[in-house]
Amino acid sequence: MTVNRDVYRQCTNECDDAGARMAAVDLTTHPGHLARRLQQAHYLLWTTMVSEETTSPQYAVLNTLVAEPGLDQRTVGERVGLDRSTVAEVVGRLDRRGLVDKVRDPQDGRRSLLRPTDEGLRVHRRLGVRAARMNQVFLAPLAPDEQAVFFDLIRRVTDAAEGLRHPAEPTAAPG
Amino acid sequence: MTVNRDVYRQCTNECDDAGARMAAVDLTTHPGHLARRLQQAHYLLWTTMVSEETTSPQYAVLNTLVAEPGLDQRTVGERVGLDRSTVAEVVGRLDRRGLVDKVRDPQDGRRSLLRPTDEGLRVHRRLGVRAARMNQVFLAPLAPDEQAVFFDLIRRVTDAAEGLRHPAEPTAAPG
């Protein structure tokens, strides 16, 4: 009765009635928005429960180098899911703080070979304990079986999306 | 037989055998790492399928202003989950591109009141369609019931983590 299409057309700026609202979307059904919120929530918890100076990506890089000392930057990026530029920044910070050792590969002058220093190993060990604790708190709202589902669903979505970027690795000739 | 503890202690830098590996963790069991990967995967898909110039956070802000024109920055940040500084940046960009209108509140000189421009409404409408398509692609690896679980789990973890930051809003005196 009171609200018809003409009113809807007019009220662009003045009123904030059902007309304007109808055009908007519920962000809580947008996975990207949820992913960002999740990531932020984690960031916050990390800085309070794990470390203020060593960030989660830095720990990821350090962890990779503990697992496989002597990796070059490109491979590290592959392992943790970062592009060359970002890896360079993160490694640069770790290097400046004396947590990793960065040397030119004598065999291949393009590469920088990375390995954790003793201090890097110590930091890695210390943060590992704290990170485990933080993960427990972070995942506390989920039952154990839900946590498994949580991991599975996120991994599947992420892997599929990344697959869209790197279509058909040349393992064999496509049909 | 071949590998014992002594070897483990020595090989800090030279070899990358089981000893070093044992100290490292599997990042795929770290929710924070998965969250970051998920967010990046989404970012990538957004820029290719939705828009190169308007980012997902920008769309989130725009969408909020379409739903509730006349909001101030602080409230927008509350809605989309961003702090004041980030909101200021995002709004600044939207303003510079003429997608939102930013005026001083005559009633309260501290506030900036925001509303989408006509161009902002057009962009919002166009991106909404594309975003919906993108979400379908993004969530395609999950069955419909899994998608519901996906949303539910992420929301619960995120809400709980944010609850840790804002403990006990003063709605009533705690026990």
Added chain:
DNA sequence: ACCAGATAGTCAGGGCACTGAGTATTTCAG
């Protein structure tokens, strides 16, 4: 009317993340 505290926004600074251009090095075809 006044001043202390709360509130909204800005700014500086640090870190993550990407693209695209440019450099150095290696590799491989001819």
Added chain:
DNA sequence: CTGAAATACTCAGTGCCCTGACTATCTGGT
């Protein structure tokens, strides 16, 4: 052996994201 392509890295530019310090404004108690 030589030049083109591939590769590893760096650098510039843009944008998101936070904290902490600062400014301007408003509010409430005296």
